[in-house]
Amino acid sequence: MLVLSIGFSILVAATIATTFSAFLYDFENSRMLLxxxxxVSTIGYLFVIYSVTGGD
Structure with a gap:
């Protein structure tokens, strides 16, 4: 459950990081935003997948 909660926390952090970088680059560099x-979302999903598969 810890790994699952870390994964979802990273997914939420992805939206926060995207918003932060949008303001940092004045909404002009869309490639950087994506x-x-x-x-960051990929890292979060890797944690979620790991928690579901149970890679013990």
Missing amino acids: TVNYG
């Missing part, structure tokens, strides 16, 4: 969003 990279931040997809990169």
Whole structure:
């Protein structure tokens, strides 16, 4: 359950990081915004998948 909660926390952090980087780059560099969003989201989903599969 700890790994699952970490995964969902990282997914929420992805939206916060995307919003932060949008203001940082004045909403002009959309490629960077997508990279931040997809990169952090992928890490969060990896934690969620690991918690479901139970990689013991």
